[in-house]
Amino acid sequence: MKLLALETAAEACSVALSIDGEIHLRYEVRPRGHSELVLAMMDELLSEAGLVPPQLDAIAFGRGPGSFTGVRIATGVVQGVAFAADLPVVPVSTLAALAQRACRENGFKxxxxxxxxxxxxxxxxxxxxxxxGLVELEGREAAAKAEDVNLPDGDGWYGVGTGWAAYGGLLAERMGAGLEEQMPDLYCSAEDVALLGVAGFEAGNSVAPELALPIYLRDRVANKKAG
Incomplete structure (x- = not known):
């Protein structure tokens, strides 16, 4: 199984190549210039592995939510490569990829x-x-004011990502004792897009290139926590 994964939805730009479960990664935190950087990373990984795109089984990408420009970059590159190489595409939620990284690196559940x-x-x-060993969604993903997000019940929760850097105080106050820790400086990585992408491909969740579309969530609203 050979899968290439791209992630450009936020401050970090990364590309991963998964070959029979072994993942090779290029990762750099750079707020701008993702369009040039992601192509260079992709070329480096494929060249080092002695592969060209038609030899891949699939390509995965972080489909959002995230920066409008960043999500569009990954979408455009993936569609171009997939069309040219006749490859299926596996869209992966960037929120899921971020959660997967926190689980993989820190053991959070x-x-x-x-x-x-x-x-x-x-x-x-x-x-x-x-x-x-892969993350599973509870409820749904949404965009909302920090004071309106639909917080989960229970304890043992870990907040990760830049939303916690911007609104961590408010979110932590609302979560109370249910929140264990915040990691506001954690970014998505293509390594986790690859992990989720392989699982998605094996589960039959790949799509044709023209159906590999970005997800922005702006038209979806979360409700306040009951009680």
Missing amino acids: RLLPAFDARMGEVYWAAYHLGAA
Whole structure:
């Protein structure tokens, strides 16, 4: 199984190549210049592996939410490569990828990934670690004001992502004792897009290149926590 994964939705730009479960990664935190950087990273990884795109089984990408420009960059590159090489595409939620990274690197099992969506909002979701070692969504992903996000019940939750850097005080106050820790400086990585992408491909969740579309969430609203 050979899968290439791209992630450009936020401050970090990264590309990962998964070959039979072994992942090779290029990762750099750079607020701008993702369009040039992601192509260079992709070329380096494929060249080092002695591969060309038609030899891949699939390509995955962080489909959002995130920066409008960043999400469009990954979408455009993936569509171009997939069309040219006749490859299926696996869209991966960037919130899921962020939660997966927190699980993989820190062993967290209940995650509240959030990105700063500007305009006083966050992109938000709740994930837990599933039996297969991959994160699973609880409820749905949404964009909302920090004071309006639909917070989960229970304890042992970890807040990760730039949404916590922008609104961590308010979110932590609302979560109370249910929140264990915040990691506001954690970014998505293509390594986790690759992990989720391989699982998605094996589950039959790949799409044709023209259906590999970005997700922005701006038209979806979360409700306040009941009680």
